[in-house]
Amino acid sequence: MVERVPGFTLQEQDEEEETRGLGQATGNVLINGERLASKSDTVEYQLRRISASDVIRIEVADGATLNIPGLSGQVVNVVARQSGFSGQFNWDFEPANQIKKSNFTKGGISASASLGRADVTLAFSNDSRRGASLGPALITDGDGMLIDARELFTHSRTEIPKFSGSVRYETAGGAVANLKGAYLWNRFDWHRREARFPTFEDPSVRFIERSDHFKEYEIGADLDFRVGPGRLKLIGLESSKRQDYSTQAIIELTEGVQDSGTRYVLDADSRERIGRGEYRWRMLGGDWSMSAEAAFNRLDNISGLFELGGDGEFLAIPFPEGTGGVTEDRYEAILSYGRTLTSRLSLQVAVGGEYSRLVQTGFNAEERSFRRPKGSFSLAWAPRPDLDISMRLNRRVGQLEFGDFLAEVFVDNDNANAGNNQLVPEQSWEAEIEIAKDFGAWGSARLNLKRIWIEDVVTFILLPGGGESLGNVDRADRKQLIFDGSLRLEPLGIPGARVDVLLELEDSSIIDPVTAELRPIDHTEGFNLETEFRHDIPRSDFAWGFIVRRTDLGRYYRIFELGEDDGFRKWGEVYVENKDVFGLTLRATYANAFSETSRTYRTFYDGPHDLSPVLYGEKSDRKLYPQFSFEVKGSF
Numbered sequence: 214m215v216e217r218v219p220g221f222t223l224q225e226q227d228e229e230e231e232t233r234g235l236g237q238a239t240g241n242v243l244i245n246g247e248r249l250a251s252k253s254d255t256v257e258y259q260l261r262r263i264s265a266s267d268v269i270r271i272e273v274a275d276g277a278t279l280n281i282p283g284l285s286g287q288v289v290n291v292v293a294r295q296s297g298f299s300g301q302f303n304w305d306f307e308p309a310n311q312i313k314k315s316n317f318t319k320g321g322i323s324a325s326a327s328l329g330r331a332d333v334t335l336a337f338s339n340d341s342r343r344g345a346s347l348g349p350a351l352i353t354d355g356d357g358m359l360i361d362a363r364e365l366f367t368h369s370r371t372e373i374p375k376f377s378g379s380v381r382y383e384t385a386g387g388a389v390a391n392l393k394g395a396y397l398w399n400r401f402d403w404h405r406r407e408a409r410f411p412t413f414e415d416p417s418v419r420f421i422e423r424s425d426h427f428k429e430y431e432i433g434a435d436l437d438f439r440v441g442p443g444r445l446k447l448i449g450l451e452s453s454k455r456q457d458y459s460t461q462a463i464i465e466l467t468e469g470v471q472d473s474g475t476r477y478v479l480d481a482d483s484r485e486r487i488g489r490g491e492y493r494w495r496m497l498g499g500d501w502s503m504s505a506e507a508a509f510n511r512l513d514n515i516s517g518l519f520e521l522g523g524d525g526e527f528l529a530i531p532f533p534e535g536t537g538g539v540t541e542d543r544y545e546a547i548l549s550y551g552r553t554l555t556s557r558l559s560l561q562v563a564v565g566g567e568y569s570r571l572v573q574t575g576f577n578a579e580e581r582s583f584r585r586p587k588g589s590f591s592l593a594w595a596p597r598p599d600l601d602i603s604m605r606l607n608r609r610v611g612q613l614e615f616g617d618f619l620a621e622v623f624v625d626n627d628n629a630n631a632g633n634n635q636l637v638p639e640q641s642w643e644a645e646i647e648i649a650k651d652f653g654a655w656g657s658a659r660l661n662l663k664r665i666w667i668e669d670v671v672t673f674i675l676l677p678g679g680g681e682s683l684g685n686v687d688r689a690d691r692k693q694l695i696f697d698g699s700l701r702l703e704p705l706g707i708p709g710a711r712v713d714v715l716l717e718l719e720d721s722s723i724i725d726p727v728t729a730e731l732r733p734i735d736h737t738e739g740f741n742l743e744t745e746f747r748h749d750i751p752r753s754d755f756a757w758g759f760i761v762r763r764t765d766l767g768r769y770y771r772i773f774e775l776g777e778d779d780g781f782r783k784w785g786e787v788y789v790e791n792k793d794v795f796g797l798t799l800r801a802t803y804a805n806a807f808s809e810t811s812r813t814y815r816t817f818y819d820g821p822h823d824l825s826p827v828l829y830g831e832k833s834d835r836k837l838y839p840q841f842s843f844e845v846k847g848s849f
Contacts, residue, residue, distance in 0.1 A: 214271060215242065215260055215289055219657040219699035221273065222715060223256060223289075233612055234508035234543060235448065235489055237563070241276070243290040248281060254377065254395065262323040262336050263291065264299040264848055275593035275603050275649075278551075278559045281502075286603050286647040287659060295332040300324035303846035310838045313345035318372065332381040337374070344369040346811050348835030350407070355827035361411045365835055369403040388438035394431065401425040405625070415467045421625045427456035427481075443494025443501075449487065456481040460624045463521060474521035477622040479535075482513045483615070499552025504565075506545045512615040513538040514575075518622055534620040534632055537575020541615075544568045547588070557595045564588040567610060569638075573618055579634040585610040599651040611639035613671075617683045627817075628774060631680030639685075641667040656711065658698035665691040672735060673771045674726045675821060681772035689723035689734055709749040709756075717741040727772060728823040736767040736778070754793040759806075760786045775822055776815035776831075783809050797847040804840045811835045 215223055224241045242249065242256045249259055269292045276284030304320035307313075321338030345368040352361035375397035382390045407419040433450035458481070463474035489506040516535035519527035547565035554560055570582045589607040596602070613636050620632035645663045652658070667689045674684030695717050702710040721734040733739075740763070747758035762784040768777050785806035792798050813833045818825040 214265065214268065215291065218271060218273065218289060219701075219711075221287060221289060221659070222695075222697045233485060233510050233541065234487055234506055234545065235450070236506070236545065237504070237547060241284070241286065241288045243279075243281070243288060245292060246279075246290055258338070260291065261301075261303075261321070262325070262334055263293050264301055264325065266299060266848070267293045267295055267325075269294055275559070275595075275601050276591070278553075278593050286605075286645070286661065287601070287649050295325055295327045298324070298326045299848065301846065301848040303844060305842060305844045307343065307840060307842045310840055312347050312366070312836075312838060313343050313368070313840070314370075316341055316343040330383050330385075333379070335378045337376055339375070340371070340373040342369075342371040344371075346835035346837050348810065348833065350813075350831060350833035353830045353832075355829070357830075359412060360829065361409060363410070363833075364408040365405060365833060367403070367405040367835070369401065371402075372398070372400045374398055386439075388436065390434070390436045392434045394433075396430045397428070399425070399427050399429070409464075415470075417467070418465045419462060420465070421460070421462045423460040423625060425456070425458045427454055427458075429454040440492070441494070442496070443492055446491040446493075448489040448491070450489075451484075451486050453484045454482075456483075461519075461527075462624045471523055472521060472525070474527070475622075475624050476519040476521075476527045477516070477624050478519075479514060479516040479621075481515075481616070483511065485510045497552075499550055502547075502549045502551075504545075504547045504549075508541075508543045508545075510541045510543070510615075511538065512540075514616065514619055516619070516621070532620070532622075534576045535622070537573060537578070537619050539574075539615040539618055540572045542570045545587075559593040561591040561593075562589070571613075573634050576619070577632070577634045581637075583638060585638070585640060599653070601647075601649040603645075603647045605643070605645045607643040607645070609641045609643055611641070611671075613638050617671075620682075628771065629680075631676055631678070631682040633674075633676065633682040633684050635685075636671065636683065637669050637685055639667055639669050639671055641665050654701060654704055656699040656701045658696070661693075661695040661697075663691075663693040663695075665693070667691070670723055670734070672723065672726065675772045684726075686723060686726055689721065691719065691721045691734065691737075694718040707748070709751045711747055713745045713747070715741075715743040725770065725823075727821045732770065733767065735769045738765055738767045740765040754791050756790040756792065758788055760784070760788075772821050773818050773825075774815060775818075777813065780811065781805075781809050782812075783807050785809075797845055800844040800846075802842045802844070804842060805837055806839060808839055809837065811837055 240256055272290040274288055276286055276288040302322040307316040309315040318339055319341035323336035325334040347366050350363040350365050354360050377395035379393040403423040405421040409417045431452040435448040437446040458479040461476035463472055465472050486509045491504045493502045518530045518532035520530050522528045545567040547563050549563035551561035565588055566586045568584050573579045587608045587610050591605040594602045617636055618632055618634050622629040643665045647661045649659045669685045670689040671683055672686055673681055676682055698714045700712045719737055719739055721737045722731045723734050725732045743762040745760045749756040764782055766777055766780045786802055786804040787806055788800055788802040790800040815831045817828045819828050
């Protein structure tokens with residue numbers, strides 16, 4: 214239902230980065246006026262657990278008009294009330310195609326019940342995926358001459374079974390308590406076979422394997438109750454993740470010649486504990502909020518590097534720079550004030566800051582601390598009932614990925630990060646304006662314009678010892694445009710039909726640490742256009758439609774390597790849906806209708822890429838083949 218709100222695009226919380234702590238509200242979805250205080254659940258996953266019969270209404274408002282600091286632009290609030298017992302389930306099936314195996318383990322089930330003043334929800338899901346690609350790769354020397362032709366076959370399997378549950382209890386006095394928990398396993402296995410046919414050498418075969426297995430749990434609780442003139446909300450959360458990662462590459466040469474190979478393994482243990490308090494009250498004609506948060510994080514990495522010996526066994530290579538630990542104690546305090554200035558104009562201001570202390574142990578130990586101001590200023594203006602305009606200025610403090618402090622080897626991509634214990638968090642000023650217009654029977658549209666000035670940008674730099682790793686560059690900036698519109702076709706004589714359009718444009722610039730010239734920020738996608746046509750046929754249970762997407766993939770920039778990652782430039786799918794087959798909804802989809810391939814371009818240099826000669830280049834173009842899928846969902 215949320216996905217069908219005209220002119221609205223669902224955004225996950227902090228989808229741009231993996232954050233620690235809860236911080237201010239992000240994303241653009243509320244449930245019963247409350248932010249989604251969970252880190253293991255996505256917004257989509259939590260919405261799927263709400264039965265459609267329990268939804269009372271879906272409200273669309275400007276985030277600046279709500280007493281929830283951090284929200285801006287269009288926000289959807291799902292008002293739902295649990296009544297009795299309800300449940301729902303879904304199952305997705307993908308039959309095998311020319312190269313990919315069948316997938317029949319994807320799906321989920323959830324059940325909710327109202328027991329007096331308590332609402333209980335239990336859920337199970339498995340985000341299962343299968344992948345495969347087949348195609349050639351061409352290796353050329355610095356002069357562009359072909360030196361190696363390869364045939365690649367890649368396949369992967371992902372299973373993420375997850376159990377979750379929640380209890381919500383409301384007392385007669387109006388206090389509300391929530392208890393939530395989740396536990397999941399992740400098993401990702403990836404394999405590639407490379408048949409190599411060098412121009413001046415004997416053929417060989419390279420086998421690459423990568424596995425990423427981890428277990429993760431999260432448990433959290435919050436209590437919201439009246440204290441004095443306002444309400445106090447106390448939140449506690451603990452999460453833990455234990456990861457077992459390994460990758461290896463073995464080259465099998467001709468008979469009588471010893472095979473060669475490398476293996477990299479990583480055992481990572483991370484934990485987080487969060488305590489947060491929020492107090493809300495009315496004073497001086499407006500809504501006030503004071504929040505304070507403490508987050509304690511820890512990462513312990515043990516990694517190893519191995520080389521294949523003559524007896525076929527892997528022998529350890531000294532690799533102390535990949536083992537160590539990082540701890541962070543982070544504290545944040547924010548004071549916010551919001552009020553209605555006129556019947557059509559609202560204001561929200563938030564000021565505060567954070568203090569963090571980072572301690573690295575093991576190789577190249579280091580201890581540092583940071584003090585950063587943060588806050589925001591928002592205005593929401595509704596000059597007419599069908600027009601909303603919001604403006605926001607935000608001071609944002611980023612967070613570092615702990616694993617970047619330590620060295621890491623990428624066996625499958627023939628490169629490595631040396632690790633950098635001098636990384637500092639990014640900071641940015643973000644100026645944003647959003648215009649939402651309702652065109653009545655014709656539909657609605659939303660235009661979002663954002664400019665971001667970034668300090669201490671994280672990108673690849675050349676370290677003093679000669680290695681490359683993520684480090685900081687002084688400044689960069691981004692310009693973003695997002696247009697999201699829904700056109701209803703009933704006024705044109707096609708009842709039940711609509712066209713949804715999402716257009717994203719982005720331009721960015723950063724001074725390259727190697728060439729000292731301006732270039733785009735890594736992985737900047739300059740253009741993305743997605744269009745969906747959907748027709749719910751009147752007086753029937755049938756619907757059909759298609760989705761078309763075109764994306765320009767952003768390049769990445771390392772010190773000794775430039776390239777473009779795997780990805781789709783164009784995508785197409787066609788679907789047919791019946792919403793009542795013995796009470797079930799059935800949907801058949803034909804995906805990758807354009808038979809798009811996955812492309813990779815890489816160029817390796819004999820030193821920093823500004824002055825060094827090209828060692829070799831790689832270009833691969835792998836076919837993925839169209840894919841049928843079938844989905845069954847229902848309620849009980």
